[in-house]
């Protein structure tokens with residue numbers, strides 16, 4: 543469920559007409575609904591009621607400071623992956639002490655920053671990393687809290703580039719090798735063993751792989767509690783969202799109309815399957831969802847530049863491009879495209895929706911059926927709140943897009959569109975070229 547819906551003929555976010563935002567701040571602009579984020583967070587919390595839960599929002603999905611503050615206000619901690627993300631948590635006035643630091647290649651300065659700010663735990667991906675953590679902690683005269691990421695070798699049935707829990711991925715330590723890794727960790731004087739972690743992939747649309755992974759590692763987790771007194775088990779993130787039917791899925795009527803066995807994965811289904819498996823462990827359970835928290839809480843607004851009618855093919859050229867939202871080019875992902883003003887008297891249009899970047903891959907949709915739209919009209923690319931702005935680049939010297947947060951009838955710019963001066967601020971021409 544989300545808060546993007548038509549009021550009359552105009553697409554709104556909560557009670558704000560999106561065209562007003564587009565006119566005020568220009569396009570391309572990301573718009574987020576604070577209420578949708580709150581709703582997503584609360585549903586996860588309620589869906590897993592009965593567990594001792596610590597929700598660490600995977601901030602790589604969307605790390606705007608206002609978004610972080612929204613989740614911090616809701617009670618979230620963070621799953622972070624870089625020194626930059628630690629600094630973002632601090633800048634948002636949020637808590638690093640309940641947050642976890644993941645990633646296969648944490649540098650010494652990043653480890654130092656995390657330890658100085660009292661990180662809850664490091665999610666360790668290899669034995670060499672244990673040695674590095676021990677070394678840095680020793681230098682600072684502290685103990686580094688660690689959990690080892692185990693790779694359960696479960697097929698998440700998701701896109702190859704976002705699956706992480708198979709044995710051929712770079713992530714984690716295979717279950718068979720994990721006991722030895724814990725033995726090694728216990729020998730380091732500057733490490734404290736706190737927990738265990740896994741994450742099998744992203745955009746999972748059924749609960750079975752989660753159940754399979756939890757079931758598979760449970761005996762090992764029980765052993766860790768007995769042998770090392772671990773206090774938590776992080777089961778990672780990965781809950782998928784609706785990309786098809788994204789607009790319709792904002793309404794409860796749409797959910798009610800779906801046959802029970804064909805309903806998309808919900809926090810309720812996820813919780814119902816996992817709580818009975820996790821509760822008996824008697825451990826704190828960490829969750830690291832990113833996409834589910836923000837994916838359907840954001841859209842990318844864009845303006846039509848031209849409708850180019852070709853021989854047997856139409857191209858709708860818009861002012862957003864792969865640099866603003868790279869997911870279609872990178873993962874062949876689907877994003878529903880909705881006109882901000884709907885008009886049933888218009889003819890239908892079938893077109894490839896493309897951006898202005900000089901690459902054929904700069905294409906948001908192929909042969910998409912839309913209502914006919916012309917120059918200057920606005921469209922929304924739906925379900926763009928996760929891995930949208932966070933993955934944006936300046937390719938073709940295009941400025942990073944603006945971001946706006948809506949709450950009820952209020953909205954505010956939370957990231958201004960980059961200026962040319964900001965884009966080139968760190969560049970210089972060396973003396974030998976002058």
Ligand code: LLP
Pocket residue numbers: 600603621644704706741743744745778779780781830831832833834869873928929
């Ligand atoms: N925990 C770990 C260790 C992760 O690697 C990730 C995501 C998450 C949690 C959060 O997963 P989520 O709940 O968001 O599925 N850029 C891609 C997704 C990459 C996900 C990377 N890891 C996309 O746009 O689909």
